Amino acid sequence: MTRSTPNPWLARFAWVTAAATLGLICVGGLVTSRGAGLAVPDWPNTYGYNMFFFPISQWVGGIFYEHTHRLAAAGVGLLTAVLAVWVWLAEPRAWVRWLAGAAFGGVVLQGVLGGLRVTLIADELGVVHAALAQLFLVWVAALALFLSPGWPSLPPVPAAARSLRPLLLGTTVLVFGQLVLGALMRHQHAGLAIPDFPLAYGRLWPSMDAEAIARYNQLRLETTAVRPITAFQVGLQMAHRLVALGIVAGIVVSARRASRLLGRAHPVTRLARVWVGVVLVQFGLGAVTIWTEKSADLTTAHVGVGAVTLLLGALACVIACRDMLGLTRVWDAHAPPAGVAGSGALAARLTGPSA
Numbered sequence: 001m002t003r004s005t006p007n008p009w010l011a012r013f014a015w016v017t018a019a020a021t022l023g024l025i026c027v028g029g030l031v032t033s034r035g036a037g038l039a040v041p042d043w044p045n046t047y048g049y050n051m052f053f054f055p056i057s058q059w060v061g062g063i064f065y066e067h068t069h070r071l072a073a074a075g076v077g078l079l080t081a082v083l084a085v086w087v088w089l090a091e092p093r094a095w096v097r098w099l100a101g102a103a104f105g106g107v108v109l110q111g112v113l114g115g116l117r118v119t120l121i122a123d124e125l126g127v128v129h130a131a132l133a134q135l136f137l138v139w140v141a142a143l144a145l146f147l148s149p150g151w152p153s154l155p156p157v158p159a160a161a162r163s164l165r166p167l168l169l170g171t172t173v174l175v176f177g178q179l180v181l182g183a184l185m186r187h188q189h190a191g192l193a194i195p196d197f198p199l200a201y202g203r204l205w206p207s208m209d210a211e212a213i214a215r216y217n218q219l220r221l222e223t224t225a226v227r228p229i230t231a232f233q234v235g236l237q238m239a240h241r242l243v244a245l246g247i248v249a250g251i252v253v254s255a256r257r258a259s260r261l262l263g264r265a266h267p268v269t270r271l272a273r274v275w276v277g278v279v280l281v282q283f284g285l286g287a288v289t290i291w292t293e294k295s296a297d298l299t300t301a302h303v304g305v306g307a308v309t310l311l312l313g314a315l316a317c318v319i320a321c322r323d324m325l326g327l328t329r330v331w332d333a334h335a336p337p338a339g340v341a342g343s344g345a346l347a348a349r350l351t352g353p354s355a
């Protein structure tokens with residue numbers, strides 16, 4: 001097996017950063033699920049304190065969740081900064097170094113967006129913040145994959161199986177669209193715009209005229225606590241349900257086709273099979289979110305498993321499109337593509353030991 005990096009610890013560190021990002025997404029989900037997004041009104045300070053010195057005795061109620069989220073975000077920022085510097089110093093492939101640099105830019109942007117969402121009290125920025133968090137996770141995990149010792153020796157997708165690529169890509173894009181729809185519902189506080197499932201107000205497709213919406217608002221438990229729902233929000237929830245069905249179908253077909261065209265042992269097939277299990281859990285969590293009237297923990301699990309659903313699809317796409325994107329090259333512009341074997345010590349440093 002050929003190594004793409006001289007230091008497997010670097011790959012491990014990148015995977016740890018990706019895992020920490022997933023944890024951070026869950027903590028962020030918990031903040032929204034607990035309605036604690038604005039529990040700390042200032043930023044970058046916390047109630048006037050430097051956030052690292054905010055007294056523990058004051059970590060109470062919603063402040064606990066929001067403050068923990070900020071500290072966890074600072075931790076992921078630090079991990080990403082160390083990762084970027086380490087990759088920049090140790091990695092021979094220029095494109096991987098740029099990906100690591102962009103990851104650092106991404107984490108800074110994400111932090112600023114989170115802060116502005118608080119100081120400007122802008123729900124729309126919450127949606128962008130949620131979507132960027134998912135993309136950042138995919139970015140860091142892909143980076144970890146590129147740094148992994150096994151990356152150069154992953155089996156290619158043969159020409160006869162290329163039809164799998166648009167299917168994987170299309171389904172993954174649909175998952176991302178679904179995450180954005182979910183974020184729109186959450187940040188509009190419209191998660192329970194329809195209180196029943198699998199039916200919607202007792203029908204397969206609910207009426208959305210003004211009279212029906214007025215009737216739903218009379219029925220809704222949330223009406224007293226939260227703003228009344230609109231036809232748009234009912235439509236949003238129906239779109240989320242329909243897209244969920246499309247995603248489940250896309251993932252099941254992807255797994256079956258990968259198995260048939262690539263064989264069960266191919267990494268794309270393995271990922272696709274795990275993907276099927278994860279999306280079914282996610283579908284169930286979506287239903288439970290409705291049935292429990294948005295239990296905070298289960299709704300947060302729905303956010304976390306949603307991120308894993310996107311991640312699995314994205315990694316399967318990256319592996320399936322590896323040769324098409326030219327990502328199999330171990331050499332970059334600074335190293336000669338020809339005569340690799342003859343370039344002695346440099347070649348040995350870049351490719352590492354062969355097994």
Ligand code: HEM
Nearest residue numbers: 130178179182183185186191244282283286287289303306
């Ligand atoms: C199977 C694919 C699905 C995926 C990938 C998915 C993903 C997500 C994500 C990521 C969020 C939160 C977005 C955020 O705040 O950042 C969300 C919200 C939500 N999802 Fe899904 N979902 C799926 C299926 C379902 C199903 C079948 C239902 C059942 C009706 C459902 C009900 C909900 C509800 C009610 C919310 C809003 C929760 C709230 O307001 O706090 N989801 N979804």
